[in-house]
Amino acid sequence: MARYLIIRLSAMGDVAMLIQVLYAVARANEQHEFILLTQPFLTELLLDAPDNVEAMAIDIRREEHSFLGLVRYAQRLRREHFDAVLDLHDVLRTKCLRGLLRLTGVPCQHLVKPRRERRRLVADDPKKDLTPLPPMWSLYQQVFRSAGLTVPEGIPPVAIHPSIRSTFERLHPELLSRGSERIRLGIAPFASTPAKTYDLGLMLQAVRQLEETERFEIFLFGGRGREQATLEEWAQGRQHLRSVAGQLDLSNELILMASLRAMISMDSANMHLASLVGTRVFSVWCCTHPAAGFLGIGQRWEDCLQPEDAPRRPCSIFGNNKRCHTGEHFACSRALAPERIVQAVISLLED
Incomplete structure (x- = not known):
């Protein structure tokens, strides 16, 4: 055993x-x-993990933020007697950690990022090559293979144990369907950066149009603070529109997402959270592009909703740009008509 x-x-x-x-x-x-090894709050994502998987937390925002803190943490890792290190991040902090462990004789493998190919995608050229890059999940698989591990071809979603579902239903009966024939739909209108966030006014139009069909039970996802206040305002006085922003921890959000027929999300964490539990996602891409390799596992290319009249997209791989190639401030965030989102979701009624 290793x-x-x-x-x-x-x-x-x-x-x-x-x-x-x-x-x-x-x-x-x-x-x-x-x-x-990940940040403390992300350990909640290990829902119903296999018996041979566990999490270890590293607080890079506090104790392990500095180089000295990383050195001390590496000493702790050394006492764990790992047989190998697989760095699936390959940033300065993880390079330091794996380098310190390598000095003690622990073999290390690391992620190889397609940096040159990414530069091709974000070139300021309307005729640029948009050949898709390898998906990020396939790059993860390559690292596992390089360590000599068996890597299956299929990547199934996480199957939530019935007992976990039962506990959730007992604690949150207000989130159950109660026999309604309406389609349970999640909407996560925010992303980590403004450049990746679809215009909120346009998204609200899409939400109202979906409400008017009287066929959907809609749950709004977002973070605490400003996002929570915005979504609660959207849902106020609406019988079949409910905000769950700031009300659930990550593991319970995953359980709720697993109960939905589909999600509308940006190119954001919520797309990957829904993918983790096998929920279909209609993803909205603004300045970024699914060709960069970050489409959620198991999601369909045809469910990616993108502006049709923005030939210089993508402007960014991660959405951390300040303005579009056109020079206009986040033009891609307003280039998709809300009717396109509504039409895509209406296809659920035909299934």
């Missing part, structure tokens, strides 16, 4: 994607142990 340290510190969507791959690898290699 003990593998798997390192992925952020972001939430990337960790969610990794967990889906990790569970598949762990089940194919039951003789080994896998320890996922």
Whole structure:
């Protein structure tokens, strides 16, 4: 039996994607142990994990923020006697950790990012090559293979145990369907950056149009603070529109997402959270593009909703740009008509 340290510190969507791959690898290699090193709040994503998977927390916002803190944490990791380190992040902090462990004789493998190909995608050229890059999850698989592990071809979603579902239903009866024939639909209108966020005014138009069909029970997802206040305002006085922003922890959000027929999400963490539990996602892409390799596992390319008249997209791989190639402030966030979103979701009524 070998003990593998798997390192992925952020972001939430990337960790969610990794967990889906990790569970598949762990089940194919039951003789080994896998320890996922990530931020404390992201350990909640390990829902119904295989017996040979566990989480270890590293607080890069506090104690382990500095280089000295990383050195001290590496000493702690050394006492865990890992047989190998798989760095699936490959940023400065993870390079430091794996480098310090390598000095003690622990073999290390790391993610190889397609940096040159990404530069091709974001070139300021209306005729640029948009050939899709390898999906991020396939790059994770390559690292596991390089460590000599069996890597299955399929990556199934996380199956939530019935007892976990029962506990959720007992604690949150207000989120049950109560026999309604309406389609349960989730909408997550926010993303980590403004450049990846669809115009909120246009999204509200889409929400109202979906309400008017009288066929959907809609749940709004978002974070605490400003997002929560916005979504509660959207839902105020609406019988079949409910905000759950700021009300559930990550694990319970996953359970709720698993009960939905579909989600509307940005290219964001919520797309990957829904993918983790096998829920279909209609994803809205603004300045980013699914060709960059970050489409959720199991999601359909045809469910990616993108502006048709923005030939210089993508402007960014991660959505951290300040303005579009056109020079206009986040033009891609307003280039998709809300009717396009509504028409895509209406297809659920035909299934």
